[in-house]
Amino acid sequence: MTNQITKLPKFNVTLGDGSIVSEDYFFNQKVVLFFYPKDDTPGCTIEAQDFSKLNNEFIDLDIKVYGISKDNQNSHKKFISKYELLVDLLFDHDGSMCNAFDVWKEKKMYGKQYYGIERSTFLINNEGQIIQSWRKVKVDGHVMDVLNQAHKL
Numbered sequence: 001m002t003n004q005i006t007k008l009p010k011f012n013v014t015l016g017d018g019s020i021v022s023e024d025y026f027f028n029q030k031v032v033l034f035f036y037p038k039d040d041t042p043g044c045t046i047e048a049q050d051f052s053k054l055n056n057e058f059i060d061l062d063i064k065v066y067g068i069s070k071d072n073q074n075s076h077k078k079f080i081s082k083y084e085l086l087v088d089l090l091f092d093h094d095g096s097m098c099n100a101f102d103v104w105k106e107k108k109m110y111g112k113q114y115y116g117i118e119r120s121t122f123l124i125n126n127e128g129q130i131i132q133s134w135r136k137v138k139v140d141g142h143v144m145d146v147l148n149q150a151h152k153l
Contacts, residue, residue, distance in 0.1 A: 008128040009100035014091040018073060023100075027128050030063040030153055032146055034121040034137075035103045039071040039079035039089075043119070043139050048079070050143035052086040061150050066090050068097055069117060123149055 008023045015021060026033075034051060036044040051058075051065050058065050065087045071079070076089040090097070098104040098117055105118040119137040122130050123146060132149045134142065 005101060005122075005130055005133065007130060008124060011092075011097040011100040012094060013068065013097045014073065014093045016073065016076065016088055016090070020093070023128070026124065028126050030061070030126050030150075031124045032058065032063055032065045032121065032150065033068060033101070033124065034065070034119075034146075035068045035098065035101065035117050036119055037117045038069060039075045040082065044069070045079075045083060047119070047137075047139045047142065048085050048087060048089075049083055050139070052084070054143055054147055055086040057147055058150060061153065063150050063153070064088070068092055070095065070098065121146055123153070125153055 008026060010023055012020055012022055034047065036047055038044055048067055051067065055065060067087055067089045069089070070092050073091050076091060079085065080089060092098050095104060101120065101122065103118045103120045104115060107114055107116050118135065121134040121137055121142070123132040125131050131153060
């Protein structure tokens with residue numbers, strides 16, 4: 001594991017139905033949490049589509065897949081509809097989840113500095129322990145790598 005987080009940290013996040021839940025919601029289930037920068041952008045679209053294509057394989061392993069960004073539910077609904085995504089997308093309404101998982105990072109693009117989500121994925125067992133984490137994810141082949149690790153849970 002490449003980071004110091006070994007169990008689910010404290011956070012609040014908004015589910016697709018608009019309800020706000022804490023980290024307790026994710027206990028007693030195996031989950032994949034993939035943090036991505038923005039709905040309907042090239043890399044994020046490919047990643048969400050790749051997780052959707054393999055969603056049934058994760059379900060067969062009794063693992064629920066969630067994508068997380070700071071885009072709101074309206075943006076998520078459009079993104080899901082446009083690409084017929086099969087994974088749930090969560091809205092980090094107050095940034096607490098991004099901060100808790102330490103994925104809110106300073107970035108640079110075209111000489112400008114800004115803050116945004118560092119593409120990261122976490123595989124979590126049903127006791128809330130982070131079994132594997134991936135930071136600075138490169139999209140190509142990533143979902144298959146996560147699935148291969150998920151078979152070990």
